Amino acid sequence: MIVILKKDYNEDQLGNLKDWLKSMGLDIHLSAGANHTVLGLVGDTTVVDADLIRALSIVEDVKLVQEPYKKANRKFHPEDSVINVGNVKVGGGNVQVIAGPCSIESEEQLCGIAQSVKESGATVLRGGAFKPRTSPYAFQGLRAKGMEILLTAKKLTGLPIVTEVMDVSQLDLFADVDLIQVGARNMQNFELLKELGRMKKPILLKRGLSSTIQELLMSAEYIMSEGNEDVILCERGIRTFETATRNTLDLSAVPLLKEHTHLPIVIDPSHATGYARLVPPMALAAIAAGADGLMVEVHNEPSRALSDGVQSLTPADFDTLMAQVNAIRPYAYKYS
Amino acid sequence: MIVILKKDYNEDQLGNLKDWLKSMGLDIHLSAGANHTVLGLVGDTTVVDADLIRALSIVEDVKLVQEPYKKANRKFHPEDSVINVGNVKVGGGNVQVIAGPCSIESEEQLCGIAQSVKESGATVLRGGAFKPRTSPYAFQGLRAKGMEILLTAKKLTGLPIVTEVMDVSQLDLFADVDLIQVGARNMQNFELLKELGRMKKPILLKRGLSSTIQELLMSAEYIMSEGNEDVILCERGIRTFETATRNTLDLSAVPLLKEHTHLPIVIDPSHATGYARLVPPMALAAIAAGADGLMVEVHNEPSRALSDGVQSLTPADFDTLMAQVNAIRPYAYKYS
């Protein structure tokens, strides 16, 4: 951490600051220049609140040298983490495809899709029971009833299941869920993250719409600092000025995260692009970039016109995609 | 709502769609062109899930003509709402200044600041007991102890108080709070919004970092649709590419919101800019633009170097600002 002092700093205040920094076990290197005096702080600066120092009247700015996360940091944990989701492994060379509908609508719908995606090669089943919707008037999910249906589909297919939690109060229903999803809008719901950190289940943490890679890792750190180190990260598009896609898929998150963390990274091309026809090329791109998995929306053959999700693949499209994914996998970028 | 059909749509599917739309009480106007056929839907389209229609295989796109919010919509409620916060009115020409520290640190600190800002003319006291922090290692607030201190300061000064809730489970502690704040990171914590909608207390709803004005209004609608119509909106800066300020204050939110909603709008120049020296000019700008209030961070005279918040005004600075605010108020833009 580097502290840049204001030109006219007061020596007494500097003395106080130095004493306080030393009390945290840090070494201080002072460089006095014509225009600026700079303090270089050496030691474990993870524990230092940069905002607090930035707030001092004698400080002009603080620049971070070291990342402010520890448990999620590859520097302190060089080996890839491998996370067990039911009987399936994610990370460390294990690439998995999570598939299923955005919302659980009925047992028939979910079980049909579940069997179909399993046959195509998906290894984890997704399905939303609690649905975060921008409008209070939009369908909010089947909730408890949806959870029951999801467990039925798990039993039927043997696939481990992932579904989203929106509030701490819902967690009682998640006992038999294999992977608990934190949605983009809750990435900085810190009370929820802390609660999940006290659980013994893997967490799928989606990147917030306007969250930086570092903020994503800080949210993972919230979970991990409470004891639960089984976190899978998910890039699902960020909000930019471009409106041709629902969000902008930031695929460079894959190599960046591979560098900074040992946690696995999964890509969700369905939410990122918002259009089914963009999903297959982006799914292949994600695999090529070395992602540890995909999360793809699949919806069953429309029995009536109203059931074909704008970003969902049909089971047939998904089957084609799985063949393409399997074909390209050996040629994906490798990080080690 | 306008539905643009794909070129090669199927007549049977179109028939199904039209029947379904009619069943929701909508009139349908069809325009058939060389390249596109367009359906104009007339009636109360608030109840229609545009995403569902967009997902139909025969639909190319859906364009909204009417806003998807109702209770927050000025069209259906032309008069300004006036919200009572304790004994203080916000909106409809009543401009209020909310002031206080970001975090409650001690009784001495908060009570000292509270008396000082009251003397300068602030009419609502703010202070954070539960603090959302990016890092799990940063100070998380005094929590229950902080709530006690806040109530002491309320009793001492008679100022109504506002403080942030981060989770439904904390609401038991908010019985004597006059205005409950939803922070930017929780603007789309829909379970929390619904719970607040069942309370009988005014809510200060902060705009999310990357939320559109329409999404802010949809989140207000979540609260209002459950019965609580006392919502005050707060613009506190959005996330953009510019890093010279902590966020980018979107002051055009004031006239936009005045046009689209009857709810009052308060501006927080402290979080928006992130630097104390930018707060006074932006506070004056907010008043000039016709905002219904300000929310300003004020921290007491630093007893030691470490207590001067980078975005907090000193009580003396705040006193100067209040004089400037009072001087400019008669010349502010008026919306009616």
Add this chain to the structure above:
Amino acid sequence: MIVILKKDYNEDQLGNLKDWLKSMGLDIHLSAGANHTVLGLVGDTTVVDADLIRALSIVEDVKLVQEPYKKANRKFHPEDSVINVGNVKVGGGNVQVIAGPCSIESEEQLCGIAQSVKESGATVLRGGAFKPRTSPYAFQGLRAKGMEILLTAKKLTGLPIVTEVMDVSQLDLFADVDLIQVGARNMQNFELLKELGRMKKPILLKRGLSSTIQELLMSAEYIMSEGNEDVILCERGIRTFETATRNTLDLSAVPLLKEHTHLPIVIDPSHATGYARLVPPMALAAIAAGADGLMVEVHNEPSRALSDGVQSLTPADFDTLMAQVNAIRPYAYKYS
């Protein structure tokens, strides 16, 4: 094009508007609803200035149904365009790799790199003679001298060359250049685009930092509408809130552009990410997504420590990358 009228529109003004629209050969379909009256315009609306209509006092908003570009539009030109760059074809299944240094520094440097990238499989040589730099004090390129060196390297290797033009006045020096690059900062330098539209050479048009896909196509249309239809598009990262990468590579531009235009699309992972170590995974991702080519910065073996570009691959790294690119190519997404 759909025109939404204000609630209280004047019938005479509507009459004038309808006459004027009819005079442009458009058919008008009017849908009158309780809250809004909507005009559907049918015919060739490319010629209509939507801003002009939006400006009318009786108009609330205008929504586009048809894209405002014609020559670049795949609807009017369904077959992929294949662009000849010297003896090399780009598009329609022909994937090319453009490689070379960001700046031309010396004949030795450029010719060395040129021979090396040719051996590794690059088919077009890049090198900057005119360099757009944010600071007037930074190196501005060798300019005319750089152009000479570039032509020497072309003669030596037989590779076609691409280099950036920054101003119309420089075009005299481009007679023997095979592909003229328009940089991101000049994507909306319309006078330059028009001039390039009157030339008989292919143009490599880079997407602006904050330009939408549609604006990129409108800039291509500027060139094409003057007669030069040989335009290659290049995605090189957009500006977002994320600062961990120099820009955010928007790889969904590949399928989006494949859908909307017949022009080839090349990806520049070097500028997009800003870091050499992110270039190989993003290059493989671009190929997997079905891009028509790559543009990669390569710099020669550093003779002294100061010459190793932060986003440049070494020739050895590039050689490895080419092998990976060639291996993955057969498994890339195919659009037809």
Add this chain to the structure above:
Amino acid sequence: MIVILKKDYNEDQLGNLKDWLKSMGLDIHLSAGANHTVLGLVGDTTVVDADLIRALSIVEDVKLVQEPYKKANRKFHPEDSVINVGNVKVGGGNVQVIAGPCSIESEEQLCGIAQSVKESGATVLRGGAFKPRTSPYAFQGLRAKGMEILLTAKKLTGLPIVTEVMDVSQLDLFADVDLIQVGARNMQNFELLKELGRMKKPILLKRGLSSTIQELLMSAEYIMSEGNEDVILCERGIRTFETATRNTLDLSAVPLLKEHTHLPIVIDPSHATGYARLVPPMALAAIAAGADGLMVEVHNEPSRALSDGVQSLTPADFDTLMAQVNAIRPYAYKYS
């Protein structure tokens, strides 16, 4: 400037780097820590190309302490610059209002508006002869004919005039223009900036759609470094995710620029918001924030329905606004 070395840096390379930095007259302070070694560079680092250092194989990152601009920097020029535009002064407490139509359409139109805005109190006349338009099919301005009309209006009213240049080749027509405007899309047209730097006329430099405050100042530096120090800066909205306004007016640019530069700052609320009804509150906000001027689009009374620009005020609206601006001016924030 602070240089952070990679953990495993080579001592010889470090020696070379230190020698090179010393040769530029810089002092070097080295802090060696457990995880990182940091060099603090003291002296005039404006001349150092940070990208070049960042590119070194032994360097992990470079952090700037000093701003990379000099002539535009308030540190080296503490007094406000006052720029003469014809007989009118901008900056240093002189607030001016620039008004006129977006495009010059006819002599009658422009002269009518010119006389009207002069009577209302505008002190500089604007009008576009060369119009940058996204579409090649949209109206491109009257060009040379428009320049003639503008000079007629200048003669008639005595108002100094400002108009936009789009290309170096147009500058011959600007001999009698009092203030040359560089549009947002040309803010980084460096060849144009250098040419303008060799002129003896004040320049109105508009901030690019996605340009940072620092990049705006670097573009001012391009002009100033060639000898022309008469630059007026203009904030006209930046591109963000919000689509309710055409752009997002970044009004915090006023206090930020006041801090970092001595150049005057003018606000354009018409382009920033894109809607006439948002212009007056944002104009008052700009004045309250301490801007040195406004640039407002005004269009004459519509003779036919088609001439009322969506973001233009009518002369009557402008007259009302001028009264409000004059009333609020004494209460604006003052920077010194």
